[in-house]
Amino acid sequence: MITPDHIFDEQSSFEQKALRVFEYQRTNNPVYKRFFNALGIKEPAFASDIPLLPIQAFKDAKIITSEIDSPLYFQSSGTTGMVRSRHYIQDPELYQRSIIQGMLQFYDLEEYVTWAYTPGYNSNSNSSLIWMLNTLIKRDESGLSKFLELGEPLNESELREIQRSGKKLMLFGAAFGLLDVLDKHPSQLPRDSVILETGGMKTHRREITKEQLHKQLAEGFGLPESQIHSEYGMTELLSQAYAQGSLWFKSVPWMKVSIRDPKAPLKEVPLGEEGLIGVIDLANLYSCSFILTGDKGIQKEDGAFQVLGRWNLQNLRGCNFLIERD
Amino acid sequence: MIGATKKWLDPENPHLQEAISKTASEGLFSLQDVYHQLSVLRGNVENGDIQEWVKRAELSNEQNAKVRKVLCLHAGNLPLVGFQTALGVILSGADYYGKVSRKDPYLLSSFLEEIQRSDPEQKISYSRDLNSFEDLKADKVVFAGSEESVSDVKAEIKRLKAAKQGAEYIIRTAKFSIAYLDEWNADVRQDLTEAMLRYGGKGCRSVAVVVAPFGLDEVREELKQAINSYWKQNPQYQKPTSDLKYQYAYNEGIQQNQLWLNDFLIQESEELPDTDFTVNWVNGGKDTVRDLRISFGQMVQSVYTCEEVIEGIDTEPLSSAQSPPLYWKPDGVDVIKAVVG
Numbered sequence: 001m002i003t004p005d006h007i008f009d010e011q012s013s014f015e016q017k018a019l020r021v022f023e024y025q026r027t028n029n030p031v032y033k034r035f036f037n038a039l040g041i042k043e044p045a046f047a048s049d050i051p052l053l054p055i056q057a058f059k060d061a062k063i064i065t066s067e068i069d070s071p072l073y074f075q076s077s078g079t080t081g082m083v084r085s086r087h088y089i090q091d092p093e094l095y096q097r098s099i100i101q102g103m104l105q106f107y108d109l110e111e112y113v114t115w116a117y118t119p120g121y122n123s124n125s126n127s128s129l130i131w132m133l134n135t136l137i138k139r140d141e142s143g144l145s146k147f148l149e150l151g152e153p154l155n156e157s158e159l160r161e162i163q164r165s166g167k168k169l170m171l172f173g174a175a176f177g178l179l180d181v182l183d184k185h186p187s188q189l190p191r192d193s194v195i196l197e198t199g200g201m202k203t204h205r206r207e208i209t210k211e212q213l214h215k216q217l218a219e220g221f222g223l224p225e226s227q228i229h230s231e232y233g234m235t236e237l238l239s240q241a242y243a244q245g246s247l248w249f250k251s252v253p254w255m256k257v258s259i260r261d262p263k264a265p266l267k268e269v270p271l272g273e274e275g276l277i278g279v280i281d282l283a284n285l286y287s288c289s290f291i292l293t294g295d296k297g298i299q300k301e302d303g304a305f306q307v308l309g310r311w312n313l314q315n316l317r318g319c320n321f322l323i324e325r326d
Numbered sequence: 327m328i329g330a331t332k333k334w335l336d337p338e339n340p341h342l343q344e345a346i347s348k349t350a351s352e353g354l355f356s357l358q359d360v361y362h363q364l365s366v367l368r369g370n371v372e373n374g375d376i377q378e379w380v381k382r383a384e385l386s387n388e389q390n391a392k393v394r395k396v397l398c399l400h401a402g403n404l405p406l407v408g409f410q411t412a413l414g415v416i417l418s419g420a421d422y423y424g425k426v427s428r429k430d431p432y433l434l435s436s437f438l439e440e441i442q443r444s445d446p447e448q449k450i451s452y453s454r455d456l457n458s459f460e461d462l463k464a465d466k467v468v469f470a471g472s473e474e475s476v477s478d479v480k481a482e483i484k485r486l487k488a489a490k491q492g493a494e495y496i497i498r499t500a501k502f503s504i505a506y507l508d509e510w511n512a513d514v515r516q517d518l519t520e521a522m523l524r525y526g527g528k529g530c531r532s533v534a535v536v537v538a539p540f541g542l543d544e545v546r547e548e549l550k551q552a553i554n555s556y557w558k559q560n561p562q563y564q565k566p567t568s569d570l571k572y573q574y575a576y577n578e579g580i581q582q583n584q585l586w587l588n589d590f591l592i593q594e595s596e597e598l599p600d601t602d603f604t605v606n607w608v609n610g611g612k613d614t615v616r617d618l619r620i621s622f623g624q625m626v627q628s629v630y631t632c633e634e635v636i637e638g639i640d641t642e643p644l645s646s647a648q649s650p651p652l653y654w655k656p657d658g659v660d661v662i663k664a665v666v667g
Contacts, residue, residue: 031579034579035575035579039572051575053579057579060582061580262569264567264569265572
């Protein structure tokens with residue numbers, strides 16, 4: 001039986017691990033099993049052959065690999081009446097390992113103090129983002145890491161204290177929440193700080209591009225744009241991807257992204273073409289590792305990818321005059 | 327105009343025959359769908375629908391769109407989908423300019439040529455290439471679009487100066503129709519099947535959402551039989567892409583009730599029916615219809631019933647879903663009135 005140790009084992013290739021996880025989930029995850037059988041396709045020989053389950057499944061069904069009920073679940077945020085995704089967590093330690101080992105691929109966490117600003121998420125007691133930030137904050141032995149009070153200015157003396165401690169600040173937050181901080185209480189951060197924005201429109205009062213967002217954050221907080229980073233994560237995934245100073249995300253070693261043809265999701269689109277972002281996240285060992293998201297993206301040869309927003313399905317039906325195609 | 331339309335629709339008309347033959351040989355649409363569309367139009371003209379439309383639109387020597395230039399960008403998702411718009415614009419007295427779809431280039435053109443032959447004074451200009459309308463500076467533009475395509479189309483028209491600055495855009499956004507079934511019998515099955523499957527379900531008048539007080543499971547076998555016998559007469563011409571099978575497999579995964587027909591999928595779902603060859607079946611009553619009509623908004627063309635009236639909603643008979651009168655209103659808008667107004 002495959003265990004979390006196998007997922008993080010650097011000796012085995014991603015291909016090998018993905019095929020083992022596929023075998024495990026195809027056998028033990030009833031939803032994925034039925035989905036795979038109904039597709040009627042041949043046995044996957046490569047990770048790229050493994051079919052990806054539409055992410056909507058986390059809203060429509062319980063995505064687990066056994067009948068054991070887990071008290072912990074993550075739930076996406078949303079408005080009243082909206083069906084929300086629910087991700088049952090059988091092994092919280094696995095998520096913890098994925099968070100820490102994942103971030104260590106990109107950051108020397110010993111150097112950083114984490115400040116988290118997450119308006120819109122705080123009211124969701126089952127937020128995976130809050131859980132992640134808690135993990136990072138608790139891990140920092142300096143005691144300087146914390147959640148920031150909403151609506152309060154950044155504390156100058158605490159900023160100086162971080163500098164004195166020899167550490168750097170990582171300001172982690174929902175993108176538009178960080179802009180709100182700037183609007184209400186403009187503040188310059190130490191020059192070696194990093195801002196890690198998680199995307200998300202939780203305060204949904206603006207509509208701007210990612211480039212504009214990064215520019216505004218850089219100017220507002222007095223940092224070079226190279227220090228405005230992004231995280232790509234969601235309730236349905238237990239691993240994250242990071243973009244450090246550009247719009248291109250890179251995944252952790254146990255997560256692989258591909259861009260799928262929305263009209264034929266078993267196929268990848270040619271490099272550089274837009275499609276649906278598909279994710280194989282091996283940390284989702286006890287739910288489903290093979291996910292077709294509803295996000296639009298493109299990918300480069302080195303595997304780095306950009307997120308271009310949500311895929312709009314409404315063009316797929318009915319009368320529509322399209323210049324290129326019609 | 328009536329004479330020219332009748333002449334064009336004459337089954338012996340060699341120009342129409344040639345257009346049908348080219349359409350079939352290039353595999354653009356099935357012959358059954360083309361013949362169905364022509365048969366509906368013949369019935370419309372015989373019934374006096376042209377006269378009725380002129381009357382309803384209150385066209386007169388004083389009230390018309392003469393000397394106005396109207397540019398129509400025709401979609402091509404089903405045969406002659408642009409016919410009603412072209413006819414309406416010409417009836418209004420406006421100068422007609424049409425960008426004919428590459429997916430339906432022959433049938434509409436044969437109609438326009440017939441009109442031109444019968445009335446050389448009527449301004450008619452059409453092309454498959456939008457660039458042909460550079461510097462046209464049209465007063466009005468009619469096209470079917472969606473949230474995403476509208477801005478691209480407008481930008482292209484602006485670049486070409488195909489429309490005047492400040493020209494009015496009449497944009498159709500409806501994508502599908504809803505059927506409310508309060509009864510279930512052989513006639514309803516036949517009407518529903520035609521309403522869902524004609525043209526592969528690709529028209530905005532096609533039923534993509536069924537609301538019924540009974541579940542899909544209760545009528546599954548009878549519906550399947552009705553569909554199979556429809557397909558014997560009208561084989562489904564266009565085939566779905568593999569995302570349809572993906573949706574079927576997904577439904578199996580989450581144990582969603584569905585009727586999988588290999589090239590078509592009927593599934594129990596209250597979601598927006600956003601892909602071709604899919605019909606969503608919703609268990610509910612008139613209130614459900616009202617709620618869905620509101621939540622799907624401008625994407626809904628028509629709400630059909632067997633005979634029932636649904637208070638607060640305009641309804642049409644299910645039996646006329648694919649054989650509407652000539653004066654039916656895409657997006658609730660009378661094209662003649664829109665062009666004249």
